[in-house]
Amino acid sequence: MAKLNPESVVILQKDDLAKLLNILRSHSYQTIGPTLRENAIVYDEIQGMEDLPIGWTDSQEKGSYRLEKRNDDAYFGYNVGPYSWKTYLSPARVRVCNASRSENGFNVVQETGNAPNYAFIGVRPCDVKAIKILDKVFINDFCVDNVYGNRRKQSFIVAVNCTEAGNTCFCSSMGTGPKSEEGFDLCLTEIVTEQSHFFVTEIGSDKALEVLEALSPQTASESEIKEAERRIENAAQSMGRNLNTDRIHDLMFDNYRHPQWDDIAERCLSCANCTMVCPTCFCNTVEEKTDLEGDNAERWRIWDSCFTLEYSYIHGGSVRHSTKSRYRQWMTHKLASWHDQFDTSGCVGCGRCITWCPVGIDITEEVSAIRNSSTVPEETVDQPR
Numbered sequence: 001m002a003k004l005n006p007e008s009v010v011i012l013q014k015d016d017l018a019k020l021l022n023i024l025r026s027h028s029y030q031t032i033g034p035t036l037r038e039n040a041i042v043y044d045e046i047q048g049m050e051d052l053p054i055g056w057t058d059s060q061e062k063g064s065y066r067l068e069k070r071n072d073d074a075y076f077g078y079n080v081g082p083y084s085w086k087t088y089l090s091p092a093r094v095r096v097c098n099a100s101r102s103e104n105g106f107n108v109v110q111e112t113g114n115a116p117n118y119a120f121i122g123v124r125p126c127d128v129k130a131i132k133i134l135d136k137v138f139i140n141d142f143c144v145d146n147v148y149g150n151r152r153k154q155s156f157i158v159a160v161n162c163t164e165a166g167n168t169c170f171c172s173s174m175g176t177g178p179k180s181e182e183g184f185d186l187c188l189t190e191i192v193t194e195q196s197h198f199f200v201t202e203i204g205s206d207k208a209l210e211v212l213e214a215l216s217p218q219t220a221s222e223s224e225i226k227e228a229e230r231r232i233e234n235a236a237q238s239m240g241r242n243l244n245t246d247r248i249h250d251l252m253f254d255n256y257r258h259p260q261w262d263d264i265a266e267r268c269l270s271c272a273n274c275t276m277v278c279p280t281c282f283c284n285t286v287e288e289k290t291d292l293e294g295d296n297a298e299r300w301r302i303w304d305s306c307f308t309l310e311y312s313y314i315h316g317g318s319v320r321h322s323t324k325s326r327y328r329q330w331m332t333h334k335l336a337s338w339h340d341q342f343d344t345s346g347c348v349g350c351g352r353c354i355t356w357c358p359v360g361i362d363i364t365e366e367v368s369a370i371r372n373s374s375t376v377p378e379e380t381v382d383q384p385r
């Protein structure tokens with residue numbers, strides 16, 4: 001059962017949250033949080049609590065997402081929408097360098113990655129973990145990506161534990177939720193009853209202590225902590241889906257010839273939606289642009305997807321020419337080779353790829369189908385394509 005550390009837990013009342021937002025803004029943070037737009041809950045700049053999807057929830061299923069009214073005024077009474085925080089940390093289009101002609105040739109200037117200081121409000125535990133995973137991709141011993149690195153260094157994370165699980169969620173299976181264990185500055189558990197509305201709040205950094213100073217919050221009582229833990233446990237027990245991760249690395253590699261890949265390919269549109277909504281997918285491409293005089297050129301980094309034919313294009317053609325090979329590459333990378341590369345799973349169990357797949361392909365069902373009729377290939381000399 002998820003336990004909160006009583007030594008670092010305080011209570012923020014409902015009105016304190018508006019004050020917290022103002023304090024963050026006075027510390028020069030641009031506050032980004034959930035908002036209602038185009039019949040979905042998406043992240044955008046928020047100026048005050050009135051911008052939050054108060055009293056709304058999301059109902060999710062395979063290939064289906066609907067907003068519904070709640071019977072309370074919860075601030076964070078939904079799960080996750082189509083956006084994730086990578087939208088801000090590694091934007092979909094970003095200039096990485098530019099070159100301009102000078103008398104002595106070309107002067108090439110790399111982008112410094114300067115961006116606003118973001119305070120992310122309402123980061124779900126699976127997404128806190130997704131950010132930690134992206135840290136390993138973009139900030140490691142081999143390289144530090146300026147664009148991501150600077151945004152990340154300056155970010156302030158207000159996480160929100162889940163007290164209700166969505167139908168497509170499976171964070172419990174992946175060990176990423178419904179409680180955030182680390183990687184946040186503040187972590188809220190929202191408690192709404194007929195009489196009260198407050199947040200049991202864990203403090204996760206010195207930055208957070210500084211921000212909270214002006215609010216002088218009360219230490220949480222034992223019963224308040226227990227109530228928060230009870231609600232988080234309720235989410236763990238009502239998880240919409242489950243993914244058995246036992247020997248998942250070997251299961252994927254041993255079954256690259258499994259007939260289920262053909263079955264998936266019959267349904268998959270190769271539309272790339274799953275990779276766009278996934279909080280850890282980071283494939284990108286670069287485009288170069290020059291002006292008509294040929295004096296200035298810019299290099300832009302743009303989100304791409306392993307589901308496009310062009311993504312695996314190398315000399316002579318694409319390496320993964322079929323939908324089957326592209327889906328297999330995506331799922332095998334997420335659940336198996338990600339471990340080899342980054343020592344972690346590439347999937348945090350947020351369920352977005354299930355909800356936003358137009359034909360309702362469900363990664364948990366596909367893994368089960370392979371596991372239930374696992375076949376180790378007799379020939380292992382040729383490589384999957």
Ligand code: SF4
Binds near residue numbers: 346354
């Ligand atoms: S693979 Fe699907 S469930 Fe896993 S993190 Fe990506 S979008 Fe979420």
Ligand code: SF4
Binds near residue numbers: 268275359
């Ligand atoms: S699995 Fe679904 S979302 Fe992903 S590419 Fe195929 S059809 Fe699109």
